[in-house]
Amino acid sequence: MLKDRRILLILSGSIAAYKALELTRLLRKAGAQVMAVLTAGGARFVTKEALAGITGQRVHDDLWAAEAEIGHIRLARWPDLVVVAxxxxxxxxxxxxxxxxDLASTILLATRAPLLVAPAMNPAMWEHPATRANLALLIARGVAVSGPNSGPMAEPESGPGRLAEPGEILAAITALLTPAARPLAGRHALVTAGPTHEPIDPVRYIANRSSGKQGYAIAAALAALGARVTLVSGPTVLPDPPGVGVTRIESAREMLAACEAALPADIAVMNAAVADWRVAREADQKLKKEPGAAAPTLAMTLNPDILATLSRHAQRPGLVIGFAAETEKVVEHAIEKRRRKGCDWIVANDVTGGVMGGDANTVHLVTAEGVEDWPELPKEAVAARLAARIAEALA
Structure with missing residues (x-):
């Protein structure tokens, strides 16, 4: 599948660099041409001789190599894909x-080829706000990400930051370089995002603390895999994701109507933070605060359950995914919610921190097969991983 595709592999400093040797072997077995660039840190863990033996090509490590005038530009223009792993x-x-x-960073700045990074570092470094912000910035620029995984580290500790396995990175490379990189082509995905605003009077409303960032990222990630995406969005300040059709609504009833109008769909990802209740009777005029008067009593009624409605709809999408924003017993409540709503998957997260409105998320994917605990990731990375899982499930 990768016959004659040109891969420039950059190895930076990590004890996990030894896995790059197996990745190189797998790439060569798949028919790819591989050229390696070794940073000074990478050379602490892997030798040039080992890489040269597997790639069959000279390994590059010197920005000022005398035999390669403007070598970094030549190397930057050579590959179909640059992989940093x-x-x-x-x-x-x-x-x-x-x-x-240095040579690696200069190539990365000069190349026009697509980029894939496979992070590897100590959990504390991975979870540092600076690292999360850097990765979020790269993802926003279109850089693809593979991993990291969670588990034991070289140090006597465990957590997120393990380099993805060579087979996982190979799959990510294959997805980027073959027509299968758009595995959702021909599929229609319906995504909801943001809060709903339930009017009390012409001035006031009931809402949830959702920025819409996660839902918008999911819509963009599904579109990147080839899906035709309809995004039904509550009030946000976010720009429309590129290549995504957006329907803007305010209330839960409007969101349900827009979702039903968008059917049929192959995929439904119900990420919106829909207000569970609304006032039974919206006031025509602003409710006035009268001196000495008690606060008004608001009679409440339930809003429509959009997730449950689509899960049992006559035009039910083939894969229905809900979200569960929890403050306690996150996984237990999510398992019960999946059963109660009748959806296929639930993506659960703990919102007691700064998740709502923030740029990172830690989620648990609850399916009929069990629970997957994902490490904290930028919301764009959560979206990319979820989109990949959706494509895998529908393959």
């Missing part, structure tokens, strides 16, 4: 901020 926190920071002080 492992991608250290330092190299991710250089990429995010345009630093170019």
């Amino acid at each position: 492992p991608a250290s926190a330092d190299l991710l920071a250089k990429m995010a901020h345009g630093l170019a002080d």
Whole structure:
């Protein structure tokens, strides 16, 4: 599937660099041409001789190599894809901020080829706000990400930051370089995002603390895999995701009507933070605060359950995914919600921190097969991973 595709593999400093040797072997077995660039940190863990033996080509490590005039430009123009595996926190920071002080970072700044990074670092470094911000910036620029995974580290500790396995990185490379990179082509995906505003009177409303960032990222990630995406959005300040059709609504009833109008769909991702209740009777005029008068009593009624409605709809999408924003017993409540609503998957997260409105998320994917605990990731990375899982499920 990768016959004669040109892969430039950059190895930065991480003890996980040894896995790049197996990745190179797999790429060569798939028919790809592989050229390697070794950073000074990467050379602490992998030798040029080992890489040269597997790639069958000279390994590059010197920005000022005498035999290669403007070598970094030549190398930058050669590949169909640049893969950074492992991608250290330092190299991710250089990429995010345009630093170019060695051969690898100079190539990354000069190349026009698509980029894939496979992060690898200590959990504390991975979870640092600077690393999360750098990765979010790269994803926003179109850089693809594979991993990291969670588990034991070289140090006597465990957590997110393990380099993705070579087979996982190979799958990500294959997806980017073959027509299968658009595995959702011909599929229609319906996504909801943002809050709903339930009017009390012409001035006031009931809402949830949703920015819409996660739902918008999911819509963009599904579109990137080839899906035709309809995004039904509550009030947000976010721009429309590129290549996505957007229907803007305010209330839960309007959102349900827009979702039903968008059917049929193959995929439904119900990410919106829909208000559970609305006032039974909206006031025509602003409710006035009278001196000495008690606060008004608001009679409430339930809003329509959009997730449950679509899960049992006559035109039910083939894969219906709900979200569960919880403050306690996150997984337990999500398992019960999946059963109660009749959907296929639930993506659950703990919203007691700064998730709503923030740029990162830690989720648990609840399916009929069990629970997947994902590490904290930028919301764009959560979206990309969820989109990949959707494509896998529908393959």
